[in-house]
Amino acid sequence: MQYRLLGKSTLSVSEIGFGCMSLGHHDVDNARLIHHALDQGINFFDTADLYEHGQNETTVGKALQTKRSAVIIASKVGNQWKEDGSGWNWNPGRDYIIAAVEASLKRLQTDYIDLYQLHGGTMEDPIAETIDAFETLQQQGKIRYYGISSIRPNVIREYVNRSHMVSVMMQYSLLDRRPEETCFPLLLENNIGVLARGSLAKGLLLDKPAAPYLNYAEGDVAAAAAAIKAHSNPTRGAAQTALRFVLQQPAVSSAIVGIRTAAQLEDALRAVQAPALLPEEIAALQQVVPANTYDQHR
Secondary structure (H helix, E strand, O other), X not given: OOEEEOOOOOOEEEXXXXXXXXXXXXXXXXXXXXXXXXXXXXXXXXXXXXXXXXXXXXXXXXXXXXXXXXXXEEEEEOEEEOOOOOOEXXXXXXXXXXXHHHHHHHHHOOOOEEEEEEOOOOOOOOHHHHHHHHHHHHHHOOEEEEEEEOOOHHHHXXXXXXXXXXXXXXXXXXXXXXXXXXXXXXXXXOOOEEEEEOOOHHHOOOOOOOOOEOOEOHHHHHHHHHHHHHOOEOOEOHXXXXXXXXHOXXXXXXXXXXXXXXXXXXXXXXXXXXXXXXXXXXXXXXXXXXXXXXXXXX
């Protein structure tokens, strides 16, 4: 396993991060899978208070309780469940964030969260208040660092300019190159790490039947998947090629892969051992379909 510093933080994160959202409900199986990931060098585990009404944090906390000093735990905040459980409301307010972290700490069975992320964000938010909440929690030692999870360039710019965030989680793959236009250069310049999610484009870059994705028609998606396959070989399968494309982007610190099964874990781990893409291979993949750009929240 290779490790990279997450932006300007001191967090050395594994190139492959364990996305915990897809975990099932069997504690023993989950713990076994998480411990195997840890044994193989994965040290970054990402969850959120939104997932399964907080149950996902509880699952992660149980599995990592005896391994706390060896792992980096990331969680997210900002989506407040309605009292009847029928859905949630967006709440980036200071009071809510200050209160929500206490519940997350309890579910995670820890007294600090390594990376606490705002789970969204809009230009209409009380951004100064939100940042103050994170800064307060950092001063109190309840979180080590903070970041945001966002695909809105205007929101990302605000936090770059106004906060001490160390990371941005955002979607990035061969079929979603929107961050390349302005976000990646800005984040690189400011030493803010990217946590890439959606690197396999919901499986469309692998073996799922082609279907429209973002602004790409079915034919474009099929062409991208075919290109991934064409640049794969016995030592670097399609999943590894898709992940290498993401990991070889200089702005990316870690690719967060949703893992539910041992087979998915092994597939992700092989990306670290797989041969790197040559510059000409990356260029060829980039030319298969035109790079898309954000058309909103610019």
